Structures are given as structure tokens and as C-alpha cells.
Amino acid sequence: AKPRVGYTFRNGAVENEIRKILNRYRVRDVKSVPVVVKETCSIYDAIVALFTEDTGSIYVVDEDNFLTGVVSRKDFLKATLGQMDINKIPISVIMTRMPNIITTTLDETVVEAVRKIVEHEVDSLPVVKCFIDENNEEKLQVVGKISKTTIARLFLDLAMKRFEGV
Amino acid sequence: AKPRVGYTFRNGAVENEIRKILNRYRVRDVKSVPVVVKETCSIYDAIVALFTEDTGSIYVVDEDNFLTGVVSRKDFLKATLGQMDINKIPISVIMTRMPNIITTTLDETVVEAVRKIVEHEVDSLPVVKCFIDENNEEKLQVVGKISKTTIARLFLDLAMKRFEGV
Numbered sequence: 001a002k003p004r005v006g007y008t009f010r011n012g013a014v015e016n017e018i019r020k021i022l023n024r025y026r027v028r029d030v031k032s033v034p035v036v037v038k039e040t041c042s043i044y045d046a047i048v049a050l051f052t053e054d055t056g057s058i059y060v061v062d063e064d065n066f067l068t069g070v071v072s073r074k075d076f077l078k079a080t081l082g083q084m085d086i087n088k089i090p091i092s093v094i095m096t097r098m099p100n101i102i103t104t105t106l107d108e109t110v111v112e113a114v115r116k117i118v119e120h121e122v123d124s125l126p127v128v129k130c131f132i133d134e135n136n137e138e139k140l141q142v143v144g145k146i147s148k149t150t151i152a153r154l155f156l157d158l159a160m161k162r163f164e165g166v
Numbered sequence: 167a168k169p170r171v172g173y174t175f176r177n178g179a180v181e182n183e184i185r186k187i188l189n190r191y192r193v194r195d196v197k198s199v200p201v202v203v204k205e206t207c208s209i210y211d212a213i214v215a216l217f218t219e220d221t222g223s224i225y226v227v228d229e230d231n232f233l234t235g236v237v238s239r240k241d242f243l244k245a246t247l248g249q250m251d252i253n254k255i256p257i258s259v260i261m262t263r264m265p266n267i268i269t270t271t272l273d274e275t276v277v278e279a280v281r282k283i284v285e286h287e288v289d290s291l292p293v294v295k296c297f298i299d300e301n302n303e304e305k306l307q308v309v310g311k312i313s314k315t316t317i318a319r320l321f322l323d324l325a326m327k328r329f330e331g332v
Contacts, residue, residue, distance in 0.1 A: 015327070018184050022325040054287070073239040074217070080246035081213065111325040114318050116230065121220070148314035152280050155317050159188035159277040161181070 021121065022158075025110040030154055031127050031144030034059050039068060041084035043079050043094060046071065056123045056149075059142050060095050065105075065129075067140040069095030072123055104129045104146055112144045123148060188324075191276040196320055197293050197310030197323045200225050205234060209245050209252035209260060222289045222315075223244065225308050226261050232297075232307040233269075235261030238289055270312055275319065279312045289314060 027142055035048050035053045039060055040163050050073070060069035070092060103123040104113040105160045113125055127144035203212050204249070205226055211299055212224050226235035237257060245252055245260045270279040270291040281291045293310035 014300075015187075019185060019327055020327055021181075022321070040322050047247065051240070073243060077213065077216075077243050077246060078237060080243060111322065114322050115326070118315070118318050118322055148318050149284070151318045151321055153210060153316050155188070155321055156277065156280050156284055159185055160186055160281070 001014065003101045007014075008072065023109055023111050025154065026106065027108050027110060027113055027127055027144070027146055029165055030047055030105070030110055030150050031146055033128060034124075034142055034145035036142055037091060038063070039090060039092040041091050041096075043076070043089050044086070047076055047080075047086070056147060057145075058091070059126050059145070060091055061142065062143055065141065067098075067101070067126060067128060067142050068092070069097050070101050070122075070126065071095045076146075085108070086127040098140075101126065103140065106143065109126050109144070110151075114151055117146070167305065169237050180310060184306050185308065188275050192272065192275045193279050193293055193310070193312055194272040194275055196316050197272070198316055198324075199310055200290075200292060200311035201244055202227055202308055203257060204229070205256060205258040205261075207257050209242070209250065209255050209257050212257045213246075213252070222313060224257075225311070227308065229296055230305075231307065232289050233264075233267070233292060233294060234258070234307050235263050235320055236267050236288075236292065237261045264306075267292065269306065271295070272309065276312070276317075280317055283312070283314060283317075 035049055035055045036059045039062055049060055054114060057072045059067060060071065062068050065100050069092060069105060073092060075094050075096070102116050102120045102122055104116065104124055104127050106127060116125060124145055124147035126142050127142040127146060131139045131141065133139050175179045196272050201215055202217060202225045205228055215218060216224055223236060223238045226237065228234050235258060237260060241260050268286045268288055268291050269290055270282065272293060282291055290311055290313035292308050293312060295309050296308040297305045297307065299305050
């Protein structure tokens with residue numbers, strides 16, 4: 001959606017200030033708590049979690065609690081449309097796996113995270129901390145979530161001045 | 167998600183400018199094109215539209231093209247989980263109806279629209295024009311859509327200065 005009208009600022013300095021301020025926010029400042037399930041969780045149980053926690057996407061971890069997958073409402077919808085027995089099939093069958101998971105980190109700017117969300121057309125990003133294990137493999141610990149809802153709330157906070165510390 | 171750190175502006179004037187500028191945007195400036203189906207459309211066909219158009223919610227209209235319902239991915243997921251024959255049952259059975267549809271108008275501010283999205287916990291708002299028919303009933307024509315994706319894009323435009331007319 002390219003803007004069309006009313007976007008002209010009389011003052012370039014003000015506009016620069018806005019960019020500066022928006023770019024000041026880090027993922028750690030706005031992240032929310034993700035819903036996380038194990039790979040062995042059934043598709044059905046994961047959908048129940050989706051509804052009870054009222055979330056848009058679910059993150060999947062292995063037995064050591066490292067991130068292995070992401071499942072969106074769309075993935076669930078595809079699964080329920082098919083002939084699968086969702087009570088028996090584990091969520092790992094339908095999840096998006098590494099290296100196809102788009103992630104962010106605590107220190108990344110919110111702007112960069114939003115750019116990833118918009119460009120990759122995903123609903124949310126897992127916020128991860130990266131570790132290297134004894135086999136020299138990268139392991140990701142999930143420490144939060146950034147979603148479009150996070151962005152909407154931040155936009156509202158900025159516009160309504162509901163945030164603290166001002 | 168309440169912000170915690172880094173939200174302190176040194177300059178109250180700049181912060182006022184941000185609020186002024188964010189509040190300048192109208193729904194008409196950023197709205198996108200909605201996916202609209204008739205009440206008689208089957209749940210299955212509506213889900214196909216959801217995937218082919220890659221959208222999060224679908225708006226439903228009557229034979230005169232006036233808005234009668236809204237269906238989210240969550241509503242579809244509920245329907246596919248149940249025992250319904252989604253090939254036969256029309257979408258009107260599962261849609262949210264007036265007066266429970268939260269709407270916005272072309273002249274409303276984007277901030278007010280985002281407030282509605284956040285407070286009512288919906289993914290999108292139909293942008294409507296209101297008419298009064300011969301029976302003195304209010305009829306709503308769908309002229310657009312505002313979603314969390316719209317807000318993420320606007321946030322990015324503001325932060326990256328990708329918008330025109332500057």
C-alpha cells in the first residue's frame with residue numbers, strides 16, 4: 001500500500017527526528033511472550049493452544065528446548081483441510097523448519113524486525129538467542145516474539161503517548 | 167506489551183510532533199483492497215479465496231453488495247475443526263454479523279482505526295461508506311480494508327522514509 005496523499009511534511013527536520021526515534025526501539029523493548037510447544041505435540045493440541053492463548057503463530061522446540069519450527073494459522077488451516085488425522089500427527093510434520101524460519105534478536109531494531117515481517121510476509125518473528133553446541137552447530141533459544149500486533153501497539157503508544165518515561 | 171526502556175525523549179517538542187504527524191494519516195491514505203465474497207459462497211470456496219489472495223480476513227456481502235459479515239482465519243479454523251461439510255455450508259453460517267462487526271471510515275484517522283484493532287483484538291477493519299435505505303435502515307458499502315499489515319507497512323514507511331511527497 002503506497003501512500004498517496006497527506007504525506008508531505010513542511011519540516012524535513014521533524015521527519016528526520018521521527019525516523020531517529022522510530023529507529024531507537026529495540027526488539028527487547030517491545031517483545032511479547034510466545035506460545036511454545038514440543039515437536040511431539042499433536043496438531044490438534046497445538047490448535048487448542050492457539051485458541052486458548054489467542055495467538056497467531058506457535059513456535060516449536062526440540063527436547064532440549066531449542067527452536068526447530070514455526071506454525072502459522074494458515075499452516076493449521078491447510079492441515080485441517082486435508083485428510084490428516086490431526087489428533088495423531090505431530091506438529092513437526094506441518095511446521096516451517098530452519099533455515100526457512102525468519103528470526104530476530106533482542107538487540108535488533110524494531111524497524112529491522114518489521115522490515116523482515118513485511119518482506120517475508122510472516123505474521124511474527126521468534127526472538128532468539130544463538131548458541132554454538134559441541135558439534136559446532138547453531139542452536140536457537142526462543143526468548144520472545146514480535147508480531148504485527150506488537151507493531152500496532154507500538155504505533156498506538158507513539159500516537160497516543162500512552163508510553164511511560166516521557 | 168508495556169514498553170520498558172529507551173522510551174525517554176529528551177525533547178517533548180519532538181514527541182509532540184510525532185503524535186501530530188501520526189495523527190495526520192487518514193484511513194483513505196493507507197487502505198488496501200479487501201477480499202469480498204457473497205453470503206452464499208461455501209466455506210470451502212472462501213478458504214480457497216483466502217489462500218489465493220493471501221489475506222487474513224474475508225468480508226461478506228449480500229446480493230445488493232452491502233456488508234453483512236466478516237470472517238477471520240480463526241473462524242475458518244474453527245469451522246474446519248468441526249463436523250461441518252464445508253463444501254455445502256455457506257459462509258454466512260460462520261461469519262460475524264452486524265452489530266458485532268467493527269468498522270472504520272475513509273475519514274477516520276489511522277490512529278483511531280489502530281485503536282479499534284488493538285482494543286477489539288481483530289486482525290482487520292472493513293472501511294465502509296454508510297447509506298440509509300428507503301426503510302430507514304443503515305447499509306454499509308465496503309470500500310477498503312485496514313489490517314495489521316497496513317500498520318506494519320506504514321510504520322516501515324515512516325521509519326525508512328520510503329514514502330513519497332517529502
